[in-house]
Amino acid sequence: MAPNRTIWILTGVFVLACTAAQAQVSDARIHELIRQAAEKVSQTDASVQPPVAGAAAQARPVVRLTLDEAVKLTLDRNLDIAVQRLNPEINDIAIASVRSVYSPTLTSTIGPQSVTQLPTSALQLGNNGTATINDTMTFNGGIAQSVPWGGGSFSLALNNFKRTTTSNNALFNPQFNSSLSFAYTQPLLRNFRIDSTRQQLQVTKINRDISDVQLRATVTNTLSNVRNAYWDYVFAVQSVEVAQKSVALAEQLVKDNQTRVEVGTMAPIDVVQAQSQAATARQNLAVAQQAMRTGELAVKRLIVSGTEDPNWSVQIDPVDRPDFVAQSIDVEAAVRRALNERTDLDIAKKNVTSNDVTLKFLSDQLKPQADFNVSYIPQGVGGTELFRDTSILGSPISRTENLGISNAFSTLLHNQYPQWTAQVNFSYPLGTSVQEANVARARVQLTQVQAQVKQIELQVATDVTNAAVTVESNGERVQAAQAARELAEKQLEAEQSKFEVGMSTNYNVIQSQRDLATAQNNELQAILNYRKSLVELERLQQTTLQNLNITVLTAGGGGGTAVRTTSGQ
Structure with a gap:
């Protein structure tokens, strides 16, 4: 705006000068007009x-x-760098969260149980022909874990219980049972090379x-x-x-x-x-x-x-x-x-x-499910052993021998009564259109x-x-x-x-x-x-x-x- 005002002032000075010339105004008057214009320009400069x-x-x-x-x-x-610097730490936490699947899990069971059996058989009769009552106190503990290779998992458990009974046919009363159970499951086809956990990891x-x-x-x-x-x-x-x-x-x-x-x-x-x-x-x-x-x-x-x-x-x-x-x-x-x-x-x-990993996982899911399961369970028994004529139901006790709980662990460790299984479970869904569509989409x-x-x-x-x-x-x-x-x-x-x-x-x-x-x-x-x-x-x-x-x-x-x-x- 200031330059425009200056132009107008200059124009005014020029007009005044021309007018003064026509009126034969003295040079002193012209100088005075110019001085006034200069003062106005100076005021404009200050603004x-x-x-x-x-x-x-x-x-x-x-x-x-x-x-x-x-x-x-x-x-x-810088705040942008400070914010971005936290993202790797967030992903570290996410990795730790996924890896927690492979952390071992401890299990335990402690508690009593009482069962009164229906007298539907002579074997189930108690004293004086009454119903048999079994009171059991359980002390179990174990560990289970998925392994990060091959998609397998295992469990190991020590099971113990003490049982008292009113049965006339029991050979131990009280009875102490102990068993050490080991089981392992290994996928052979699907989930062998990659499973959901490894894919996510x-x-x-x-x-x-x-x-x-x-x-x-x-x-x-x-x-x-x-x-x-x-x-x-x-x-x-x-x-x-x-x-x-x-x-x-x-x-x-x-x-x-x-x-x-x-x-x-x-x-x-x-x-x-x-x-x-x-x-x-x-x-x-x-x-x-x-x-x-x-x-x-x-x-x-x-x-x-x-x-x-x-x-x-x-x-x-x-x-x-x-x-x-x-x-x-x-x-x-x-x-x-x-x-x-x-x-x-x-x-x-x-x-x-990342997309290649996802494609491999989805392709793996098209395979049949074939899992190899193996288990081994040594057992032991102890307590107060009751000797009677086993050929006659309800025969009287001839003598007793107190073996205690130590006998249960002894027979367990000596592997006198083992139990084992080895089997393959196979399954294949009929109709895999959804899985095939997922694979096709991942490939694209x-x-x-x-x-x-x-x-x-x-x-x-x-x-x-x-x-x-x-x-x-x-x-x-x-x-x-x-x-x-x-x-x-x-x-x-x-x-x-x-x-x-x-x-x-x-x-x-x-x-x-x-x-x-x-x-x-x-x-x-x-x-x-x-x-x-x-x-x-x-x-x-x-x-x-x-x-x-x-x-x-x-x-x-x-x-x-x-x-x-x-x-x-």
Whole structure:
């Protein structure tokens, strides 16, 4: 709005001057009108001065920040990295949860039981022809476990009970029974090579590896972002410096023109023109300061851990400046590195492995179920042995012998009464359309992710090649911008020299100042674009961490993940 007001003021001055000339007004009156216009322009200039944000910024503590320090702060405090760093730990917990299936399970049974049998047989009669009552106290304990190979499982149990009875035909009363039971089940077809637990465990491990790769990708992208943000901020700071120089040049021209007017070598209208240029320069300075503040916030967003972080409320002074050193790019080597290091390609390949595991599991489920079961149970008996004529039901007891519970364990250990089984259980469902459909779908999905790998490889090669071309192109632009800036400096010097001897106009000097400011900004922008194109090329190759000497340390099984800087940039 200020330039428009200036134009209107200049127009008014011109009209007044013409009117004064027609009315044959004195030169003193013309000078007075121009002075009033200059005062109004000065008031307009004051209205477009940069806001008090600069003063507020000076009140904040200043922290000098290098690019290396920004990278280290990002590794330590960036919230995106902090969030992603937890995902490997979450997957470690998931792996431990799946592995818990293979943890042994302890079992035990302790308690009494009383059974009164119906007198449906003479063998079941108790004393005086009453019903037989059996009281049993059980003490059982065992262990069961699934094994992580072959899909098998086993159980081992020690069973003990003490029984008292009112039966007239019992040979032990009380009776102690002990048995050691061992059983093993081994799948022979289905679930032998892979079962649901092993499939889930393999997929979970792959997901754990993917989370590590995703963390590396997050670190790489975040470091690329902070480096770009740092250079953007540096460009904004340098743009402010260029704008300040433009203001200084414009204000110096105003002073010089005022001096020339006072000595009578220049018309007063040239002072107004110079003041208009100074107002425009100050307006550009205000815009540059706003961009600098925005750039500072972009850097802080990446290097602080929250609004309570000390660096959030300080003023950051970027120390480093982007230099230009032309680099030759080996495109084939860059593409080769990208194909080896790209995290998205690595994730796609791991997805292929995961889908392949799922396909193997679903294909295995089409096989018949054939399980081999084997068990072996040595037994022992003890207690008070009752001797009677076993050929006669209910015969009286002739004598007793107290063997105790030790006899039960003795006969158990001597394996006097073994019991064993060995058998194969076979089953096959009639009609497997659902399982076959699952296999067909998994096979198509595997083909799809394999095609995605090739798609990503092609995209990687394309992106890296384009990035390399951009680096070379931006390098040429820097050289051209540097040459243009040098020519603009020489042009301004020439115009100022000619202006001092009266061979150039005030307008030409102002235009040369504008051209120099534009050339300086173009040079800064070209160098910034070159630096950012190098950062982008590193990001596309996924070589940022290697170039910055940063190592992402991973430790499965709950070990977590750490990011370590081995040396400075």
